[in-house]
Amino acid sequence: QGQGMPDNNSLKFLDLHGSSLQPIWEQQTCLDIFDRLSNLLYLNLSLNSLMALPQGIFRGLSSISELDLSSNALTYLQTDVFPPSLETLHLSNNFLVSPDPNCFRSLRYLSLSANRFYCDCTLWDFLEWLNSSNVILGSPVQEYKCEFPAAVHNLPLVEYAMIIEPCEEDDEQDVQDLRFALFTFSAILILSVTLSGVIYARLRGHIFITYKKLVSRFLEGPKMSPNENNQKYDAFVCFSIGDYRWVEAALLKKLDNQFSEENLFRCCFEARDFLPGEDHLSNIRDAIWSSRKTLCVVSKRFLTDGWCLEAFSLAQGRMLEELKHLLIMVVVGKVAHYQLMKCDAIRSFVQKRRYFTWPEDPQDLAWFYEQLISQILKDARLKEEAVVLEPDHRPEPDKGIALEIVNAT
Template structure:
């Protein structure tokens, strides 16, 4: 086996191995100092001589006061309680304290010494408390002790006031990330982020929570010159005014929800200003969450406005599809754009010229019906630069085979959480593909073409396929698929369970053992199929053989007639001109009778034209063809019957061909004369000839001179009159033969029956 197969259980073993090495990290136990809280310990290096630190979780315990804490607390969560105050010096002994989460409580004010002693605190979360932005609630010196603080969250509070608590914030010299609301009573002319914030030289990330109206102007972030990331919450309506780019000289990423007026002009102005900044990532969440009769097509604005910008990442999520894309003209992606995320927009169609996009995320849309017929890449005739595509959760049942056509650089494809039952798409051109996520679908197995395609890709790339939570079947039909899983170079993640033919879930530990069991089951099944197939084939052969045997002479007659020059197959009558009056069918042992008697009496004495095989057959032609042609070109066929006649293959062939001629070419009129040169018992005669003797007349050759005269006269009459008169002539001949004391054929019949 080229590579070991990885299952979900294998992955679990790896996780458990890592877990066991640091088991204290994952087990939360009641704390010794307070049973309402949960603790786990962080092991420290014994050589360093440091004590074991604790992570403490006291969240959602209906606490009204902060419990007494040991000095070795490392992190503390007090969120979702009923705490109203932080007393002075509550945390003064916690020298190793690095993270405090006291969000979702009922604190209305902070004390000057609430955070005294927390010189090592890195993260402080005060979100969702009824704090107001004034000196009584947030004293100027409250954050003075937090000399190491890097992340402060004071958002979704009760931002009544005319300004931010700038004095308190200015003490946080190392602050890197700030979450804050905009005071509700601020006017558009008020400078939101004032001069006191010049000291926040490390502040790079700003998350704005609640606001009535946030207008970004040319001086809004004048005192936050190092700001690179701005996140505007859904509760804040903004407007980006002309000249705003002057205060965003280092902007890298911005996330926006609502604009002041949902109109084309605020969005267009915003994009125009952002395109003049060094921004590389723009996120619009729920910006276009409602439909309008005259919708604003955001993509048109973005595609035109960002053309020539430095934006590499664009995200449009949770928007209304009506206002995203126009139905008619669709502009290509801006050349600078490398990542486009369009998740959760309820899109029902998406066909875009991707330009230079390397990562496309279309998760959680309704593209199933569209991708069944078309590709998401509008220009497939040239190779794209797409490396990552995510179309999971799109209600996809099948994909058009060319959906990934022309995407040779693809490395990651996510098709999880859909309804795929088979691999209908072609990724044979994506030789760099390293991960194909097909988990949470309805796949039962791969067909041989898909397995061959993945094997070819694995020759140039370390391909991994996720098949977790599928409807994999372990039946005789899918045995090849399971053998492929354990033998391929492709790394396949799959569950150790499968469905039997009757839908029963089968759990297994080893795929190899399950394959061996399946082979035994399929062996008996295969034997049953083979036996049934043999019986069916034998029955069919017998039936066909019986039909062919029954109609063998008809088939042979039609075949040889078709081979002859007489390809027409119309009914012949005696009015037709025949080449011969009679064809003589005889055995070589009886050729003296033919030469001495038949030729003399019929040709020389009575001017009949006979067809004899020794004289009239065409040389170089097949014997069977000559026979068929001779019978077809003769008015009658005379069979010289002796015991040797029955032993001759060609004599019997001539008799049967004449019989077929009379049935299928002469309107079932009898054209055969039987001349018996010797007495033959019925049991020695072939059945077909016996039936003809019973139904039609025959004639026996006499041994006396007078009888011979009558014999040849009757033959003469039979060759000259219509077939309907033949029976009468032979009846008279039979009467004559009886007078000559010859043993009549009827007598032989009677004797045999008795």
């Protein structure tokens, strides 16, 4: 006890019948009992109440030729459980319901009498093997009978073989292939959507610029120009004088044709176009009524500048008088929505009209300029009903771009 089988032993015959191996192996003990019996030729394991054979239990029996497993309770045999050298196998008086013929590939003699065969389509391979095998059977094949189901109880296997039909082709592999295909498709779809989101988030500015170039080249044709009219200016750009440097860099250089020949508009703004010595309010009125549109750049300075607010009120009055979309509002800097609502001159416009907000991400500048230019060019009638503000055009509290940090290029 406590000592293993010695190496290189010459044991050839071993009888362990009635040794109660089932409870021992159930406890995962003595699983290496046969590992050093490479010379063993005969092994008797009958009457051990074995319900299953542990995986690899016979791996050391490289010379075994006869194995007796009769009078146990085996219901299933693993395909590779027996050594290739095995030639004689006793399996009578077990509970094998549907033996796998692949277990018997090396045999010359097999005893299967008094087993409880379950006769259904899964027995097809075994019956085919019985009909074609050259293995010597320990008892006539006519003695092998169906035990289950009740409809074919005691029916000889040779008779059942004449009425049995093979199982329908197993769709499991097709199901597995379909699952794999769905998994692959889902993984690619998720990866594509995620990658597209990342690319859009980081490169949407370049994507928009490329898109506009393609559209302008193949679809839009020649570049649009302002409508011909009797107005002196296309747009009066109204802003607080303290924001001049920012407005010049961010808007005037992109809109006014005196800053660049590529720009479309003739803009009017105080520092250049107001007549010196003339009443300031008269200059504002002339600028508004001499321009197709009024573009108000609303910042914190704008909200505290009385002249700017007066200009906003005059432009809004002209818009209501002519019933045209003549007033464009661009909110820049950290101006919260509630700050706009506190200003009497701007409140009604904010409640009824759409307005622009300066984009926080430089990638969105190209889109912003495109929308702003389109709004200046548009000559639309004013609807009597209120226009609902879209969330994208409402500045959130404490968000925006400080005027002093905007890139002036």
